[in-house]
Every structure is written in structure tokens, then in C-alpha cells.
Amino acid sequence: MGRPLPGAAATLAALLLAAAAGTVAAARAGGGAPVRMYDWHVTLDVAAPDCWQRPVLRVNGQLSPTLEVVQGEELQLTVYNDLPSDMPNVHPGLSVHWHGFDMKGYPWYDGTAYVEHCPIQVGSSFTYRFRVDEPPGTYMWHGHAGNDRVDGLAGPLIVRPKPGVAQPIPAPQYDEERVLFIDDWWHTTGAAIAMRLNRPFDANRTTNTSGAWAWANNPQGILINGRGYYGDCKLNAGGVNTAINCSVDQYWVPPGASAVQPWASAVNPGCAHENVTVEAGKTYLVRIISATSLLYTTVCFEGHDVTIVAADAVPVEPIKASALNGCVDINSGQRYDVLLKADQQPGNFWISVQGQFRPGSPSGYAVLHYKGVNETLPATKAPQPDSKQPWTLEQEAQIVMSSALLQAGAAGSNGTAGAAAFLKQALSPMPAATLNMLLNITQPLMNQTGQLRWAINNVAGQVSPPCQALLDLVKKDPRWIEKNLASPAAYNQPGSNASTLGKEEGRSGKVEVFLTAADGAANPTPPPVYPTAGTHLVPLKRGDVVQVVMQNLPANSNNGDYRIPGPGASRNATEQHPMHLHGHHFWVLGSGNGMYDPAKNAAQLNTKNPPFRDTATLPKNGWVVLRFVADNPGLWIFHCHLLWHEYMGMLFVLAEAVDELPRRPRNLPPCPETCIYNAAPWTKPYVQEKFGKSGFELP
Numbered sequence: 001m002g003r004p005l006p007g008a009a010a011t012l013a014a015l016l017l018a019a020a021a022g023t024v025a026a027a028r029a030g031g032g033a034p035v036r037m038y039d040w041h042v043t044l045d046v047a048a049p050d051c052w053q054r055p056v057l058r059v060n061g062q063l064s065p066t067l068e069v070v071q072g073e074e075l076q077l078t079v080y081n082d083l084p085s086d087m088p089n090v091h092p093g094l095s096v097h098w099h100g101f102d103m104k105g106y107p108w109y110d111g112t113a114y115v116e117h118c119p120i121q122v123g124s125s126f127t128y129r130f131r132v133d134e135p136p137g138t139y140m141w142h143g144h145a146g147n148d149r150v151d152g153l154a155g156p157l158i159v160r161p162k163p164g165v166a167q168p169i170p171a172p173q174y175d176e177e178r179v180l181f182i183d184d185w186w187h188t189t190g191a192a193i194a195m196r197l198n199r200p201f202d203a204n205r206t207t208n209t210s211g212a213w214a215w216a217n218n219p220q221g222i223l224i225n226g227r228g229y230y231g232d233c234k235l236n237a238g239g240v241n242t243a244i245n246c247s248v249d250q251y252w253v254p255p256g257a258s259a260v261q262p263w264a265s266a267v268n269p270g271c272a273h274e275n276v277t278v279e280a281g282k283t284y285l286v287r288i289i290s291a292t293s294l295l296y297t298t299v300c301f302e303g304h305d306v307t308i309v310a311a312d313a314v315p316v317e318p319i320k321a322s323a324l325n326g327c328v329d330i331n332s333g334q335r336y337d338v339l340l341k342a343d344q345q346p347g348n349f350w351i352s353v354q355g356q357f358r359p360g361s362p363s364g365y366a367v368l369h370y371k372g373v374n375e376t377l378p379a380t381k382a383p384q385p386d387s388k389q390p391w392t393l394e395q396e397a398q399i400v401m402s403s404a405l406l407q408a409g410a411a412g413s414n415g416t417a418g419a420a421a422f423l424k425q426a427l428s429p430m431p432a433a434t435l436n437m438l439l440n441i442t443q444p445l446m447n448q449t450g451q452l453r454w455a456i457n458n459v460a461g462q463v464s465p466p467c468q469a470l471l472d473l474v475k476k477d478p479r480w481i482e483k484n485l486a487s488p489a490a491y492n493q494p495g496s497n498a499s500t501l502g503k504e505e506g507r508s509g510k511v512e513v514f515l516t517a518a519d520g521a522a523n524p525t526p527p528p529v530y531p532t533a534g535t536h537l538v539p540l541k542r543g544d545v546v547q548v549v550m551q552n553l554p555a556n557s558n559n560g561d562y563r564i565p566g567p568g569a570s571r572n573a574t575e576q577h578p579m580h581l582h583g584h585h586f587w588v589l590g591s592g593n594g595m596y597d598p599a600k601n602a603a604q605l606n607t608k609n610p611p612f613r614d615t616a617t618l619p620k621n622g623w624v625v626l627r628f629v630a631d632n633p634g635l636w637i638f639h640c641h642l643l644w645h646e647y648m649g650m651l652f653v654l655a656e657a658v659d660e661l662p663r664r665p666r667n668l669p670p671c672p673e674t675c676i677y678n679a680a681p682w683t684k685p686y687v688q689e690k691f692g693k694s695g696f697e698l699p
């Protein structure tokens with residue numbers, strides 16, 4: 001077995017593969033890095049990937065196309081906003097984020113709307129342009145404006161090795177590659193869900209015009225490589241070959257929509273399970289990518305024991321699924337490369353993807369199909385993960401840095417010369433922390449609007465300059481942050497809330513800063529105050545080594561307000577959160593139950609071979625400790641990768657060495673007259689007043 005796609009063949013093969021995703025041309029700029037150019041036309045189409053027709057965002061007519069790039073090449077990717085002109089009234093426009101890329105030296109192109117650039121408006125375009133200095137591996141691209149990701153704007157992103165350059169350690173041996181791109185899927189649009197989430201949660205604040213708060217609820221289906229049957233619920237119950245006979249009354253139906261399943265039509269010629277075809281005797285690298293908006297999932301391969309070899313594009317110590325719980329747990333935003341040997345009697349085997357933690361969440365199924373046998377659904381019961389809980393603590397802690405990579409780093413191997421930027425960091429000894437950041441997570445009600453939010457250190461984050469991109473403001477005036485600092489005393493009044501509606505609409509421009517000295521993780525009791533909503537920035541200097549201690553506090557611990565709509569109930573649960581950091585990878589030192597206690601837990605942290613990742617799980621009712629180096633001037637968002645949690649404020653922005661920002665590109669998208677931020681109170685009158693009468697898909 002040779003390594004796949006060696007040398008120049010890799011580039012050619014990647015080009016051929018990438019053609020489907022819209023490659024325009026590959027050129028070489030005078031003596032510089034090769035340039036890879038793409039045109040992406042984003043359209044709103046009606047499609048039925050899981051058999052249910054709904055509006056879907058597609059790229060060049062495809063749902064979730066794969067983008068391939070080569071380490072060392074320059075990517076020039078032009079995004080055309082070809083959405084319908086009546087959509088923008090509740091749609092902010094488009095942006096694309098390169099999930100897992102550190103983007104060192106290219107902060108302007110990281111793609112978080114209103115942080116790096118204003119969204120691309122209908123009828124206009126923007127060219128992302130940067131050199132790919134990321135190690136070969138598995139990543140993801142996705143929309144990072146509004147809720148585009150949940151409407152389908154996401155896909156695999158694969159970095160191929162630079163031809164002729166030795167990597168620090170050899171790639172694992174395999175014959176061919178496959179991708180499992182996992183997404184949870186709703187039968188309504190992201191905007192419709194977001195509007196309901198923004199209505200008052202507090203029943204006392206609900207009015208006739210505001211409408212009542214409603215949760216996104218469980219997704220209706222799970223897509224694997226953009227395909228699925230939402231009726232797979234019968235398989236989940238253990239039935240065989242009854243995949244499409246579910247009763248529609250189990251599913252949430254959008255108001256006014258028909259509950260009749262549109263099984264076949266011109267735009268839905270037939271939905272199907274994804275067939276992952278393999279040849280007996282061959283070994284496959286399967287790139288598992290989770291783009292989910294809500295679900296933590298468990299991926300099981302019937303009859304095959306896969307081996308995890310990389311996490312978030314960094315090699316890990318190989319570990320078999322059988323040494324875990326038999327399956328591979330993957331949180332939103334994470335990627336695992338696994339080796340699968342087609343070593344069974346040729347046939348058809350289930351690949352099951354099961355939503356965890358949320359009762360009633362759906363399952364998705366694909367078929368591992370051996371070449372040469374008939375393509376049928378397996379006659380066996382699809383594998384289900386066992387019911388051990390909590391999953392996160394069991395698996396993520398067992399996934400550690402590759403010992404071969406650590407040895408290569410310690411030996412100062414010549415191979416490190418070819419290592420891309422953040423892999424070089426993984427090859428170096430982990431530096432001692434110089435700064436501690438304690439992040440308390442709560443789920444408060446906003447006192448004035450009654451909106452339900454996720455807060456980090458009592459601030460529900462939003463990006464709220466007056467219709468400009470934050471990076472623009474900071475580039476023009478590096479002192480913008482200190483000039484706009486809000487004194488915590490100005491709004492954190494005990495027992496009350498000075499936060500105004502205007503502030504919650506995102507017009508205050510206030511900034512909250514929180515840092516503790518590097519004197520060990522303090523664990524203060526949060527003050528009994530109501531939360532605020534606003535821009536949440538944390539300034540960092542170049543070279544800061546930041547140790548992040550993040551912990552889950554019950555609901556609204558900050559003010560003891562556990563109200564829920566309706567009498568007699570209380571709200572004190574916490575949830576798991578996949579935390580994702582832009583512009584960096586971090587060492588994951590450990591996680592555990594309860595509150596982080598430095599006296600007890602510090603000694604348990606893994607400083608020997610911690611994994612180096614970009615997305616890690618904060619466990620339900622627990623804590624996680626991360627460490628990263630501030631070495632990338634820019635504004636980088638740190639957020640929960642569950643789309644609804646991020647939308648509800650679980651984010652802040654690192655303002656890193658902002659006096660060293662690179663030159664601003666001239667072609668950044670202009671900002672529109674009216675900007676749409678996550679905390680805008682999206683009631684029907686609000687939308688009509690701000691954006692006109694023809695609300696798109698108003699629930």
C-alpha cells in the first residue's frame with residue numbers, strides 16, 4: 001500500500017476533484033506560490049436532501065461541496081451572493097469561514113461577519129485571498145453570517161500536502177479516502193428558528209406583537225454527505241428495512257406547510273442513503289466531519305473496528321474505537337480521521353450516526369457497501385451506541401497527541417522544516433501560561449427584554465459596532481478598544497440591570513474586558529447581578545500564553561433568577577458546549593465534573609501529551625482547561641459551535657496584538673445601511689419596521 005496521491009499527482013488529482021466545486025483556473029503568479037482560483041455562486045434553491053422539501057443554500061448548485069487546497073498554495077475564492085432580492089430583509093448577507101485554519105497573517109479573510117468584514121450583500125461578491133499555511137488534514141468551510149450554516153452552507157475542506165516537502169511524520173498508510181460529512185437538519189430555515197429564539201422567554205415580557213419564545217427543538221433528520229431519510233426513526237427503534245414508513249405526525253411541521261411528505265417531485269427525484277463503497281482488502285482513511293448546529297453525535301461502523309489517527313487535522317496517538325465505547329463520538333466543529341480496513345465478508349453494513357444528550361434526537365444512516373455485491377440496505381439491526389454517559393468525558397480525554405509527533409519535535413527532526421505554521425507549534429514544547437482566563441458560563445434572562453441568552457462572565461456576546469466590521473474600527477484606531485471600554489460598574493448593578501434595549505439591539509459599542517493575573521485560577525463567586533449584552537472583547541499582547549479555565553454554572557447563577565415561562569418550574573440545568581477558537585489551535589489539558597478546583601484538579605491536567613485542537617468539549621455540569629499562545633495579530637472569535645448557543649450570545653472576541661495588524665485589503669465588502677445582529681429582537685413589527693413589509697419566511 002502506498003501513500004495516496006504522492007507528489008505532483010496530488011495537485012492534479014485535487015484539481016480534478018475540485019473542479020466540481022467550481023475551480024476556475026490554477027496559475028502561478030510570477031515565481032510565487034501557485035494560485036488556486038474558485039468561483040462560488042451561492043443560491044437559494046428548493047431541495048429535499050432528507051426527502052423533505054425546503055429552501056436550501058447551495059454552492060454552484062451543490063449542497064455541501066468539498067473544497068480541496070494544497071499546503072503552500074494561494075487560495076483565491078470569490079463568493080457571489082446570488083440569493084433572491086426579497087431575502088435580505090432578514091438575511092444579513094454571506095461570509096465564509098475556513099474552520100480549523102489558523103489564518104496566520106490573514107485576519108481579514110477569516111470570514112466571521114461583522115468581526116472581519118461586513119457580510120456580502122445580495123448581488124455582490126467578495127474574493128477571499130490567502131496563502132494556505134495549514135498542515136495537510138481535514139477541515140471544514142462554512143457560512144459565518146446569521147444562520148447560513150444550518151441552511152446548508154457548509155462542506156468539507158481538505159488540505160493536501162505540499163508536493164516534494166517532507167512532513168514531520170509519515171502520513172498513515174492507506175489505499176483510498178472517503179468522507180463522512182455529518183449535519184443535523186431542520187425542516188424550516190435558520191432565520192425562522194432564530195426569530196423565535198429572540199422573542200421574550202420571560203412570559204411576563206411576551207406581548208401580542210412580540211410573540212412567544214420557542215426553542216429550535218431537535219432537528220428532524222441527520223444528513224450524511226448531504227443525503228438521508230428523515231424517516232429513519234424506525235431504524236432507530238430497531239426495525240429492519242422500514243426506513244421510510246414513519247408517521248409524519250412525529251415531526252414538527254412549519255406553520256402553513258403541508259404535513260404530507262413530498263416524497264418525489266421535479267426537485268426531489270428520490271432521496272437515498274449515502275453509499276460508502278469500499279473494496280475488500282483495502283484500507284481507507286475516512287474523514288469524519290461534524291457540521292451540526294445542535295447535536296453531539298456518535299458514529300458507529302457495523303462490523304468494522306476503526307482507528308482514530310487524527311483529531312482536528314493534528315495526528316493523535318492511534319486508538320481503536322473498540323478501546324473507547326465501540327464508536328466514535330464527535331462534537332460540532334470537530335473532525336476525526338479514522339482508518340477503516342475493509343476486512344469483512346463482502347456485503348452491506350450500517351454506518352449509524354446517533355444524536356446524543358437530547359432525548360428524541362434523530363439518527364442518520366449510511367451504508368458501507370462492498371464493491372461487487374448488490375446495493376441493498378443491510379438486513380441487520382443498525383448498531384446503536386451503548387447508553388454510557390457522559391460521553392464527552394470518556395472519549396475526548398483518551399485522545400492524546402501522537403507520540404511520533406512528540407518524538408519528531410523533541411528530535412528537532414529535519415522534517416519539521418516542511419511543517420505548516422500551527423503544526424510547528426504542536427512540535428514545540430508547550431510553554432508555561434502567563435495569563436489565566438476564567439470563563440463562567442451561564443444561561444441568563446435579560447432583565448429588560450426577557451430574552452434568553454448564553455453568557456460568558458455575565459456578558460451575552462454580540463458583535464455590535466454601528467454597522468461596521470470590528471477589525472476595521474480597530475485597524476483605523478488601535479486605541480478604539482480602550483476608548484470604548486465600559487466600566488463594569490456602569491452596567492453591573494447588583495440586583496438591577498442598567499442594560500438598555502438599545503444596548504441589546506447592538507448599538508452601544510460598549511466593550512467588556514476581563515482578565516486575571518497569572519496567579520492561579522481564581523474561582524470567585526459571580527456577583528449577584530443581571531447580565532448585559534454587548535460587544536465582548538479581550539485584548540491580548542503578542543506572546544501571551546493564555547490558560548483558559550471554562551466552567552458551567554447552573555442557568556442564571558449570577559442573579560439567582562431561574563424563571564421559566566409558567567409557574568412552579570425552575571431552570572437550573574447546564575449543557576455541553578463544543579468550544580471553537582478562530583486563529584489558533586489550543587492544547588486541551590483536561591476536563592472534569594463540577595467546578596474547576598485548582599487545588600484538586602491542577603495536578604490532574606495532562607501536560608505530557610495533550611491533544612492540539614481547535615474545538616473541545618466543555619462537559620455538561622463540568623469544566624475544561626485549554627492553553628494557547630497569542631501569536632496571531634487579529635480579531636478572533638471564541639465561541640460555542642452549537643449554532644443556537646452562539647446565536648444566543650455564547651461568544652467573545654480576542655483582540656490580539658492589534659497594533660500589528662496587516663494592511664487592510666481594499667476589496668472588503670461594503671457595509672449595508674442596516675446591519676442585522678444576533679440579539680436584534682426579531683419580532684414581526686421589528687422586522688417590518690427595520691427591513692420592510694415582506695418578511696421572508698416569518699414564522
Ligand SMILES: [Cu+2]
Binds near residue numbers: 576577640641642645
Ligand atoms: Cu453551547
